Every structure is written in C-alpha cells, then in structure tokens.
Amino acid sequence: MRDMVRRGARCAVGLIWGAAAAVVELLFTAVAGLALLAVAAWPAGRRAVLRPVLVCARRLAELDRARLRIWLGVHTSPVYEDTQALGYLACRWTLGVLGAVVMLSAAIGLGYGTSWTYLWLLVDDVRNSASVLYTSLGGLFLLFLAVQGILAVAELEGKLAGRLLGPRHQEQLERRIVELSTSRAAVVDxxxxxxxxxxxxxxxxxxxxxxxxxxxxxxxxxxxxxxxxxxxxxxxxxxxxxxxxxxxxxxxxxYPTTLDEAGLRAALETVAERTSVPVAVEYDVAEEPERAVATVAYFVVCEAVTNAVKHAAPSRIRVVVRSEGKTVHVSVQDDGRGGADAGGSGLFGLARRVAALDGSLSVASPPGGPTLVAAELPCG
The missing domain is CATH 1.10.287 (Helix Hairpins)
Known part of the structure; x- marks a missing residue:
C-alpha cells in the first residue's frame, strides 16, 4: 500500500512537471513549424533554420527524459536522432495537456471528497446533510478515477518516449545480432x-x-x-x-549434483558448509529458477566466495539471492581487504557466463573492502 501511494505521488509530481513542460513544447513546436514553413521552398534557408531547431529539440527532449527517469521511473535510450526528438516534442505536449486535465480532476475530486469535514466544522446549521454526503461520495469517486488516470497517463508517457525516442527496429535487430555474436564467442571462451x-x-x-x-x-x-x-x-x-x-x-x-537433486538453495547451503569462513545465505526466491539461471547463479556465488576466501581474508561472507518479477538478483559481499580485479580470469569468466543469459555482473571492491559482487539474471 505504501509503495502504491509513493508511486502515485511521484507520478503526480511528474505529470505536473509534464504539464508545465507541455506549454513550452507547444510554443516551441508552433514556432519551429512556422519557421520551417516560411523557408520550405528555400533549401539553404531550410537547412539554416533546421539546425538550431534540432539543437533546441534535443535539449528539450533531454530535459523530458530526465523528468521521465526521476519521477515516472521510465528509462529511455540516450541514442536517438535529433529528428526523433523533434517528432517526440510535437506529440508529447498533448499528453502534457491530458496530464493537466487529470491532475485538475484529482484536485476537484479531493476538494469535493473532503467537503464534509470543513462544512461540518465551519457551518453551524447544515440543513441538507444528504446533499453533503452525496457531494463527498461523488468527489471521492472522481478522485479514484483521477488516480487511475494519473497512472494511465504515466504509462502512456513511457510508451510514447520508448516509441519515438527509442532505437528503430532495424537498429534493434543489428544491436541484438552484435550482442548474440559477442555472447556466443564469450560462451565458447x-x-x-x-x-x-x-x-x-x-x-x-x-x-x-x-x-x-x-x-x-x-x-x-x-x-x-x-x-x-x-x-x-x-x-x-x-x-x-x-x-x-x-x-x-x-x-x-x-557441476554439483545437488543443484539438480535438491535445487539452488540446497546447493548454496552446501557451498556455505564447505567454506572455511562463515557464510550467511539469504534465499528469497518464490519458485525454483530454470536450470540455466540456477546454474549461473550457483557459479556466481561459488566463484565469488572462493575468490574472497583465497584473496581477501574475510571474517564473514553474506550471500543474498532474491527474485523481483522476472529477474533473479544475486549478491555476495565480504568484509575482506578488497581490491578485487574485475578483469581477472575468475570474475571475467563469470561476467561472460552472466552475459550469455543477457544478464549483468558488477564488482565493487575498493581497497580496504568491502567487496560486493552482484549479478542480475533475467528469467523466462
């Protein structure tokens, strides 16, 4: 419940900023359109006008990307063309206006929904209590609809940004081919x-x-x-x-047979039992991951624990495995002396194992410690 309220509040602030930005974007779109229309038949003039227009469009798009990231939790690709930014701004102001209407509806619903409180406190003789009740209920219903509208507009904002500022389909395919070629070579190595x-x-x-x-x-x-x-x-x-x-x-x-016979949790507990340093295992995964994910998660823990015991001289090690949605998060933290080399053969091999599943591996090991090895493994 608390997370939903927090998310709704952040989305509301993001839509308020989006409504203010929509005014600037609408003015910019109108001015840019008129300027380009005036030089449409003059190629040299069109190029001269288009250059500053695209520069301003990119700056406004970057500001809006920051708003989406901070308040709506929407992350978009930083790689896009200036013409994509111009098209995005030409469409985005309509969602800004829609967000303003939804926020205004939420304010009206909140005002009417709480009207009974100040009417009973400020007015001594409230003759028609039924009308006050109906007004409050209507206001609360309008507030409920407005909250749903806030979440819906926030989702539309993310989809519009992903569609107009994201990479084109051909670019996505080319990038995916490069990633698959790299991961295949990494698996062979x-x-x-x-x-x-x-x-x-x-x-x-x-x-x-x-x-x-x-x-x-x-x-x-x-x-x-x-x-x-x-x-x-x-x-x-x-x-x-x-x-x-x-x-x-x-x-x-x-390959540990326990992983197939008893699952990932039992295999990790076996690693903890076989290690000379105390290892605390925190396992919060609702369902057993598929075999490929469980195998990589096991080797991430095993290699990180082995490296810590061999090189960092820790007094304790903490292993956390948890799932969020369709992602399994694995982290191994020790209180040793730090200074682990992420480019070493062991950790580099782990990074290649994780990359083969489209996951990511990060290593934070400042001198003096602590060392944290974290992996995100997508499931399904």
Missing part, C-alpha cells in the same frame, strides 16, 4: 577456460596422487619385508582416499 581449469586440476591434483599411489604399490610389490610391505600398502590406501576426495572436489567444481 568460457567453455575453453573451464576445460583448461579442469585439466589443470586433474594434472596438479588427482594425477599426482595416482602417480604416488602407483609408486607406493610398486615399492610394496617389490619389497621382501612383510612389515615394510604392510606400511607401504597402508600409505597407498591413504593416498587412494585422498585421490578420491580430490576427484570428488573436481567433479563438484565442474
């Missing part, structure tokens, strides 16, 4: 990096254990002393257990 990491883990860990195991078994086989043979076999048994533990660790880092 991430897969290759993951393969190299697995090969390095196997070579430096499991392979060395198996070599040592083979040497111990060979020495035990050649030994003639029963006591020495038993001692070597016990060492070989211990070495085989350590090799098996390291192999399980490598398999866990490649």
């Amino acid at each position: 991430a897969v290759n990096d993951e393969r190299r990491r697995i090969e390095r883990d196997l070579h430096d860990g499991v392979q060395q254990r198996l070599v040592a195991l083979g040497m111990l078994l060979g020495r035990a086989r050649r030994s003639q002393d029963p006591d020495r043979r038993d001692r070597l076999l016990r060492q070989a048994h211990d070495e085989s257990r350590r090799a098996l533990d390291e192999l399980r660790e490598v398999a866990w880092r490649v």
